[in-house]
Amino acid sequence: MSINVKSSEFPLIMFHATPRAxxxxxxxxxxxxxxxxxxxxHALLVTSxxxxxxxxxxxxxxxxxAGVEVTVYDGVTxxxxxxxxHAAHKMYRDAGCDGVVSLGGGSSHDCAKAVRIIEHHNGASILSFEGFNDFAKPITIPQVAITTTCGTGSETTNATVITNTEKRYKMIxxxxxxxxxxxxxxxxxMRLLPPRLTAWTGMDALTHAVEAYTSRMWSYTSMGMAISAVKxxxxxxxxxxxNGNNDQAREKMAWAQYSAGHAINSAGAGVVHSMAHALGGYIDLxxxxCNAIILAxxxxxxxxxxxxxxADIARAMGVDTTGMTAIRAAEKAVEEMEKLRDDLGITEKLSDLGLKAEDVDKLSELIELHDVCKDANPRTVAIQDVKDLFHKCL
Ligand SMILES: [Fe+2]
Known part of the structure; x- marks a missing residue:
């Protein structure tokens, strides 16, 4: 007799360890x-x-x-x-460092994680570690991650995203x-974050929250963190x-970005991240x-x-959905995302940033080959749908 365990698409939910914060x-x-x-x-300080x-x-x-020796790598882009x-790792080796401190947003944290992976494997190419790893010996090189943006969440995740510059895509x-x-x-x-970066990184955090809340790898725990971040x-x-000096708003955004990062660490992201990764790797946007433009x-x-x-997201964004059907309330959530984006002065389209219609097929192909985020997307994503979405955001 066999036991039917196929009660859902993802019957076993994994909660990943998160650092002390x-x-x-x-x-x-x-x-x-x-x-x-x-x-x-002796820390290698990894930063932009x-x-x-x-x-x-x-x-x-x-x-x-505190008596910690410091060598600075400030070449992260x-x-x-x-x-x-690899340049940061060389500096780590040459200086005789024994741990990393990452300072900034997701780019700095991700680069520092990559330094630890390279060092753990005696200088092996970072290109060898794309996808899901399961190292025989866990990495013990410590990392302290200090976040300065309101949108990364990378300080709390077990993933890193690095661009393969030869093939022009982002490896997860x-x-x-x-x-x-x-x-x-x-x-x-975060007070020192200029308005434009506040808007972009804040919309990244909103994307993490929305994608985690609607993910097919959902759990009650991740949904709780995601919906509180949306609000x-x-x-x-x-x-x-x-007003970058609005301390209350800055503090609440700090919590929001952390909660949303926590949520995607277990629930995963979705098709918005697939598309933003492709744009980042191919044309360095x-x-x-990118998330802000694509999200709605x-x-x-x-x-x-x-x-x-x-509909839950609409309510979390302040919409009174009384008397509305679920579909109407859901449409209101999308309208709220558009309103927020517009209020933050994000009026550009992907074509304004250099995306050309003829690039769309290549980007969609890269997503099909390399990006796993779309697998947790609430709607099953056909590659033609990705192409259509790119064209709508052009
Ligand atoms: Fe993101």
């Missing part, structure tokens, strides 16, 4: 103590440089004050590249031991964008900006698969 005003001042506690004596903010110098000072991960790598050791999320650092973003992103259109396509979930 410290969230709040002044959390960054604990970076030295926490880095030392993680066992790091955060020029004009003074944050890198501040963190270097905090680390040194948007959609972190394979060669950047999963491995249970690449979570950072300690996350530090400080709204004080926080709907209530605070405009204020954080309009900013991740959050892709949810309009998705909503037929689970209108009741989108």
């Amino acid at each position: 410290m969230i709040g005003w002044g959390a960054y001042q604990m970076a030295g103590i926490e880095t030392k506690a993680a066992g790091i004596k 440089g955060l020029k004009g903010t003074g944050i890198v110098d501040e963190i270097v000072g905090v680390l040194k004050y 948007t959609n972190p590249k394979d060669y950047e991960a 790598m999963f491995e249970r031991s690449i979570n950072p050791t300690q996350a530090i999320i400080d709204p004080a650092l 926080l973003i709907a209530e605070n992103l405009r204020n954080a964008y309009g 900013p991740h959050g900006q 259109e892709a949810q309009r396509y998705n909503l037929v698969a689970c209108p009741e979930l989108y």
Whole structure:
């Protein structure tokens, strides 16, 4: 006799380990103590440089004050590249580092995770680790991840996304031991985020929340974190964008981005992330900006698969859905996403950023070959649907 366990598409839900996290005003001042506690004596600080903010110098000072030696790699760019991960790793080796501190948004955290993977495998090419990994020995190289944007969530996930520059696509790598050791999320650092980056990264967080809430790999736990992030973003992103010194809005966005990151770590993302990854790898467009442009259109396509979930999202975004059918309420959720995007001044289309109609087939092919995010998308995604979505966002 066999037991039928096929009660759902994903009958076993996995909860991935997440790092210890410290969230709040002044959390960054604990970076030295926490880095030392993680066992790091000489840190490679991996960052884009955060020029004009003074944050890198501040963190270097905090680390040194705690007696941690620091070497800085500040060459990370948007959609972190394979060669950047190897350049950072070379610096790690040459300086004799024993751990990493990543400082910035998702690009810095992901590059630092890649440094740990490369070092763990004695300098092997990062290109060898695309997809789902299961390392025989878990990575023990520590990482302290200090987040300065309101949209990454990477400080709490077991995934890293690195661009394969020769083939022009973003490789997603999963491995249970690449979570950072300690996350530090400080709204004080987010105050220095310019309005445009506040908008893009905030819309990235909203995309994480919406995609996790409607994911086919859903769980009660991930849905709770996702819907609370939707509410926080709907209530605070405009204020954080309009006035970067609005401390309450900054603090709530810090929680929102963390909760949304937590949610996708187990529930996965969806087709918006598939498309944004393709655009990032092929034409190096900013991740959050792409998500912001695609989000509403892709949810309009998705909503037929689970209108009741989108109705929840509408309510979380402040819509009174009394008397509405689930489908009408779901459409209202999409309208709210469009309103938020417009209020944040994101009026551009993908063609304004350089995407050409003739690139759409190539991008869709890359998604079919390499991107796993669409597998958790609430609506089963045919590749022709992806092409249609790209054309609608052109
Ligand atoms: Fe994202």
